[in-house]
Amino acid sequence: MENSIFKKEFVYIAILGGWLWGCGSGNDRAAFSEQGGKEIILENISTVPLRERIDSVWCVPLETTDSSLVSSVASLQIMDDRFYMLDGTYASILIFDKQGRYINGIYGQGKGPKEYIRICDMQLDRLNRQIVVSDQFSKKLLIYDRDGRWVKTVPFRDCWAPVVPFMQDRYVQINDGREMYLPEDMQKWNLTLFDDRGEPLANWLPDQTPNRIDFVTHRNVCTFDNGEFCYAPLFSSTIYRIGLDSIVPAYRLINRLEGIKSLSENDLQRIEYILEDKQCSYVDYQRQPYFLPGAILNSPQMLCVFVDVQDSPYYIFYDKELDRAEIFDCNRSPLPDLKHITVDQALDNLLCAYPLCIDGRTFYVELNHVHKILMGDKDPGPKFAPVYDALGENDNPILVAYTLKRPDCNE
Numbered sequence: 579m580e581n582s583i584f585k586k587e588f589v590y591i592a593i594l595g596g597w598l599w600g601c602g603s604g605n606d607r608a609a610f611s612e613q614g615g616k617e618i619i620l621e622n623i624s625t626v627p628l629r630e631r632i633d634s635v636w637c638v639p640l641e642t643t644d645s646s647l648v649s650s651v652a653s654l655q656i657m658d659d660r661f662y663m664l665d666g667t668y669a670s671i672l673i674f675d676k677q678g679r680y681i682n683g684i685y686g687q688g689k690g691p692k693e694y695i696r697i698c699d700m701q702l703d704r705l706n707r708q709i710v711v712s713d714q715f716s717k718k719l720l721i722y723d724r725d726g727r728w729v730k731t732v733p734f735r736d737c738w739a740p741v742v743p744f745m746q747d748r749y750v751q752i753n754d755g756r757e758m759y760l761p762e763d764m765q766k767w768n769l770t771l772f773d774d775r776g777e778p779l780a781n782w783l784p785d786q787t788p789n790r791i792d793f794v795t796h797r798n799v800c801t802f803d804n805g806e807f808c809y810a811p812l813f814s815s816t817i818y819r820i821g822l823d824s825i826v827p828a829y830r831l832i833n834r835l836e837g838i839k840s841l842s843e844n845d846l847q848r849i850e851y852i853l854e855d856k857q858c859s860y861v862d863y864q865r866q867p868y869f870l871p872g873a874i875l876n877s878p879q880m881l882c883v884f885v886d887v888q889d890s891p892y893y894i895f896y897d898k899e900l901d902r903a904e905i906f907d908c909n910r911s912p913l914p915d916l917k918h919i920t921v922d923q924a925l926d927n928l929l930c931a932y933p934l935c936i937d938g939r940t941f942y943v944e945l946n947h948v949h950k951i952l953m954g955d956k957d958p959g960p961k962f963a964p965v966y967d968a969l970g971e972n973d974n975p976i977l978v979a980y981t982l983k984r985p986d987c988n989e
Contacts (some may be wrong), residue, residue, distance in 0.1 A: 606771060606780035608825050609814075615816065615827025618881075618896050620832045623905045628893070629925045631904070633983045636660050637945065637965045638678045640974040645673055646680035647891045648658055651944045654934035658724060663708060664700045670912060671700055671709065673726055678977070682726040684709070690769070691727050694720055699796045703743035705805035710743045719749065719776070734776040740796035740889075744823050745805035748772040750782075752799060753989040756792040756813050768811050783825055786843070787812050789850035791860070797873035810874045811881075813849065817881075829881060831871065831894070838887060839865045875936040882941070884932050891932065895982060902985040914986070916954065924952040925962060927976065938962070944970060945976040 624631070638661075640648055650666030651839075661674040661682065671684040674951055686693045694713035701710045704931055709722040710731065719732040719741060730750070734741065738759040740752045751774045764770050766788070767781035791812055801807045808828050810817045817827040833840055841849070851860035863870065867888055875882040883894040890909040896902070908930035928949045933941040950969050958966055969976050 590918075595718045604950045605731065607620065608782055608821070608823055609625075610825045612816075612827065613986070615830045616904050617832045618894070619834060619856075620894065620903055620905060623892070623907060624632050627922070628908060629922065631906070631928050631982050632929065632961070633981045635961060635978065635980040637968045637978060638674075638676070638942075638977040639968050640672075640681040640977065642974045643680060646674075646682060646974065648672060649920050650946065651934055651975060653700050654942060654977075655700070655702050656935055656937045657704055657919070658707065660724070660842050662700065662702060664697060668697045671726070673696065682967065683713070683720055684726045686720065686728070691731055692720070694718075697723040698737075699740040701740070701796070701799070702801055703721075704706070704801050704803045705745065706743070707868060708743070710741065710749075712741045714738060714739055724877070731775050732774060734772070737776075740799065741772075742799050742801060742807055744771070746805070746819075748775075748779070749774075750771060750807075752809070753783065753794050753796050753800070753914070754787070754795050760789055769809070775850050783798065783809075783811070783818070785811070786814075786846045789851060789859075791849070791851045792853040793851065793872070797875075800874060808874070808876055810871065812872075813870050815840075815871060817883075829884065829896075833869065838869050841868060841870075868898070873932060875933060875938045875941075877938055877942070879939045882933060882936060884914075891930070893932065897985055900985060901914065904982075904985050912960055913952070916937060919951070919954070919956075920954055921958055924954075926947070926955065927952055927959060929980070939981050940979050941981070942977050942979050945978045947971075 605787045643872055648665055652666045652668060655662045655666035659676045663672045665672060670689050673681040673683060674748040675681060694711060695715035696713060697711050698714045699712040703710055704845050707724045714737050717735055717737050719734050721729040723729055744749045751772060753760055753770055754768045764781055766785055768785050769782040769914040770778050771780040772778055772863060785787050793812060798810045799807055806819060806821045808817055815831040816827050818825055829945060848859055849863060850858050852858045870886040871883055873884040879898055881896040885892045893906050893908050894920045895904050910927055910930050926944060928943060931943045933943055935942050943966060948967055965978055
């Protein structure tokens with residue numbers, strides 16, 4: 579099946595020499611350019627299922643104790659060979675080592691100055707080795723050290739969206755998608771820089787999707803050890819690197835496939851998604867063959883991009899060392915009755931979930947009891963059987979780690 583990854587050139591404003599100064603003053607301004615960026619050429623969609631491209635797979639059972647119970651994994655990040663896991667109840671963060679042993683947790687739910695009502699987002703400050711928790715309900719950020727001990731609380735009156743830790747004890751809010759809740763001066767910008775008191779300093783990166791889009795955008799961001807981060811605006815084929823004094827393209831998706839349309843500038847201005855509104859314009863784009871990029875995962879070796887085509891998920895895996903990209907159709911078709919589910923369907927239900935995180939060349943997904951029920955007493959084969967066998971009846975979910983065969987390997 580031939581499809582096309584969407585290509586879109588962002589043209590925000592006519593600028594002299596390719597550079598634009600964002601709003602702000604002094605050190606708050608960041609030079610913005612549309613020039614440069616590594617081009618990722620997308621030419622073919624793999625005809626091989628993702629499960630057959632997996633090279634190695636192993637599991638990380640999460641220690642199950644009264645203090646470390648996990649309902650499900652809402653968000654997962656890795657720092658200092660540790661897993662930082664936002665629980666599916668959005669009430670706690672658990673810390674495990676790479677072998678799954680429980681280290682500590684953050685259980686600060688409440689209305690006190692060191693407490694949160696509900697965790698809306700978790701980001702890692704890799705420069706300062708800290709955990710940043712956003713609570714939109716109490717309008718504040720809570721900062722913890724790498725072991726989960728409270729460090730400080732930052733009031734954040736405009737905390738309507740994910741907040742990313744930045745350099746010089748500053749923070750960047752991702753405004754994309756829900757701008758209608760923000761002050762008017764922020765609504766035309768994707769990013770707003772805040773100081774350590776939660777006060778806005780500057781607006782960056784003009785917004786090309788001005789309408790309401792009820793998407794979660796915390797997966798459109800990946801932080802770096804030096805305090806910078808990469809960010810993909812909604813439906814953008816350009817992934818930007820956000821630095822202290824510059825915002826530049828890091829990667830560009832170049833569409834050379836057939837049959838899939840790219841969003842024009844007019845499309846970006848028009849597109850709107852309101853949850854449960856079946857008449858919004860986004861539904862029209864889903865019905866047509868458009869590539870709609872979304873979440874990203876980034877490591878020094880790999881880049882993974884989620885895209886939606888006619889309400890079906892496709893994953894782009896870009897190998898930076900080989901400068902090669904593979905695109906997989908990861909659509910999980912509706913499952914039949916349990917007794918009619920095949921081994922391949924059960925495996926796809928696990929492996930075609932968008933990865934929770936990436937570590938080098940390793941991707942992680944969550945194996946829970948639903949996946950084990952789907953597999954039932956069928957034999958998943960020697961590669962995958964140990965993964966399913968590792969999940970006991972009363973255990974926490976298991977993290978399944980896998981690596982992919984290199985794109986130049988012969989089948």
